[in-house]
Amino acid sequence: MRYRPKSYRFTGEWLENFGTPEVGSKWLVWGPSASGKSSFVMQLAKYMTQFGRVMYVADEEGINAKSLQIRLDRHEMHKCGHRFVVADETSLADLIAVMSNPRSASIYIFDSWQTMNFTYEQFRGLCKRFPKKTMIWVSREERGEPMGNSARKAKYDCDVKIYVKGYAAKCLGRFTPEAGKEYVIWQEGYVNLGKGI
Secondary structure, X not given: OOOOOOEOOOOHHHHHHHOOOEOOOEEEEEOOOOOOHHHXXXXXXXXXXXXXXXXXXXXXXXXXXXXXXXXXXXXXXXHHXXXXXXXXXXXXXXXXXXXXXXXXXXXXXXXXXXXOOOOHHHHHHHHHHOOOOEEEEEEOEEOOEEXXXXXXXXXXXXXXXXXXXOOEXXXXXXXXXXXXXXXXXXXXXXXXXXXXX
């Protein structure tokens, strides 16, 4: 029997912009500061709770940051209940211990690549160790690319690549149904900044 990978059954604008990514896919989201990246990641996290438990590792801001609390309230993340959990900054060893628990989350968001000091080897190690976990890395931007050699190198290994700029997210990954299509994160900001990317 031919193996058929399990995919997320996205609908609506998520399907139109991001297709049907596989369960266990690896994502990279990057973009300049104040571009809507943090809001997009929160919208994505909320949507993904339909498919599994999501752990958001808030290493860059920290769990007690006012900016994070405002964003959690704005997107009404409390409505996700136990399917969404925020973790504070953590070491790679602690992260592996958490992910190894059979009852742990199935979807992880690491924010950010730079503050967690990920190396390419650590990235590959996590991918190989947890092939069934969906992992989403958030990266700072440098001249239109993920910041740093390790993040840029990892970009080519990721299944879903999303560039955020001007309150729009453009998917450059393998599951994109229509090249060039933009997901609008915040309509007013998108229009005021000249309609996205």
